[in-house]
Amino acid sequence: MSYSFSELDFMKPELGAEFTGEGTHFAVFSAHAEQMELCLFSDDGKEETDRLPLPKREGDIWSGYIAGLKPGTVYGYRAQGPYDPKNGHRFNPNKLLLDPYAKEIVGEIAWDDALYGYSIGDPAGDLSFDERDSAPFMVKGVVQDPDFDWAGDAAIRRPWTETIIYEAHVRGMTMNHPGVPEELRGTFMGMASDPIIEHLVDLGISAIELLPIQYFPDDRYLVEKGLRNYWGYQTLGFFAPQPRFLSGRAITEFKTMVKRFHAAGIEVIMDVVYNHTAEGSERGPTLSFRGLDNLSYYRLSPGDLRHTYDTTGTGNTLNIAHPMVLRMVLDSLRYWVGVMHVDGFRFDLASTLGRTRHIEFDREGTFFDAIRQDPILSGVKLIAEPWDVGDGGYQVGGFPHPFREWNDKYRDDVRRFWKGDGGLVSGLATRLTGSAPQFNHSDRGATSSVNLISAHDGFTLMDTVSYDGKHNEANGEDNRDGHSDNHSHNMGVEGPAEDPAIRSARDRRRRNMIATLLLSQGVPMLLGGDELGNSQNGNNNAYCQDNETGWTGWDGLDDPFLNFCKGAIAFRKRHPALRQERFLTGEAGEDGTVEIAWYGPDGALMTDAAWKDGNLRTLGLFLAKPANGEGADQLFMVFNAGGDCTVALPEANGITAWKRVLDTGSDDNAFAEHPAEGSVMVSGASIAAFEPAG
Structure with missing residues (x-):
């Protein structure tokens, strides 16, 4: 069937391919193109059946309406314009371009030199021009019908004080689970299966944070090494679910997953990558943005528009300072909230999003202002990864409300304290109480810090206690990639150990770190699989390991450590004192009650000298929070990274009798x-917690 644009003169406000019920409206942004062509394809995407110049341009939006064109139609774009790399323009109509607003993507990129706008191997490099057609090797967009039965689904909007996050990978979480049907492993439907949801509910998780699920390709250099882009931090389609996570072709599988998580009381947070794209540097392929309008979509080097400006370490940086690029990001976020019903986002390398036209980070910048004024986005969960690789990119504590932030300072101080490093009692106290030096400003609350012991990037919890060094040889980079400063300790043997004493010591340290996480003010985040003793065999950068190394191992379902994690989460939920919205000042109330106090092992309040004692390894923390008409929730906790220690229990707020309710020294x-x-004995390398007796 051959199509043509209707003469009907109207323009829908939406960009992308929008099915109206009677036809489809196409719209795409390009400020510098001279003509934009819509290309239609056969259902399998192999044959180009129509090539139609978009008939209407209003401002920088090119558009057209085709009556009778239905969902399921496969399409792409070609852009006519100047090929002038020295002035930032890289138009090449021989290259098929993915619609930035495509809601579904079909096919896989088949890496070929024809995907590049310049001729690889030409002495002129990226200044040369390649005339080969890239369509046979490209993915394409698919027109979508947004209808879905959301009956019964409602946003949960759980308070941050009640939130416990579980970071997971769709494929990694499900590939090895014995209870997930084999045909659903690695997919959204596998994540939505009963065994996965039951595990999360039983554990006590309130929100699942999914590693990138927006469309991303496998990088060419990984494919050529026989590896794969496993983590997914190379987005190309900001509106489309990753096809490899679909068991069929219907993107409604993602919606079904979200609806099932909501029914179980679990919020869905997406890890999103709006700081760069999969097109790489100026020597990368021309797949979408570069061919549509390179000068608008990407930051280019000041004074040398031939080259991309990179603050992300990937070769390019999206130009969020451009109003239409910012619109694309906001449209994408609203789409995932409004149409796909997700509950929040974790922003990869979020410092890049706060960089102005002049490159500096600005917490009052356009992106943050746009989020804060948006009636939809300002009400969902927003988490920043508060750094990038550019100058001034490390911004922990520098983001505005309502953003929360990943806190690597928490991770490092807690790991170092339990490893036995000296001079850490003050650092531990800071982390236990919400990292006030970083976050207690600008009316931010104690839930601003997302506390973590481990995450996808770095050692798992088990590997933190099993390896002194990284073992990333399988990544094919001679073990040069990944962090080298992991604050880990193998307890005497590198890797798995048979010695019962070493295994017991590792188990205890894992209990200590998980317990510390759940006893801290802020928002706790667990790495999926840590509760199961999952190991990556010392690989702390498994971004390309779509195999047993990167997948979660489920052998630990019968391990006592899983029950400990359940108990630690339940303990946190029972105690409002551990989940406070404001930073604690230590000032006594009008009735003389104390909300927080620090003690040494002798029962005396900590002094300046004690805080500075580099040999002190034991710290006591008293917390109290009034509970609605039922008296105060009060706890005394001892964190002992030294040897066996006798600790005097305090007389705080008139409490003279206690009961021990937590002892990580107990196997x-x-x-x-x-x-x-x-006085009580607190065993070496352990945590003890006490509640008032009676």
């Missing part, structure tokens, strides 16, 4: 209750 029942008065 069998860490949450058993035991009476405690006067």
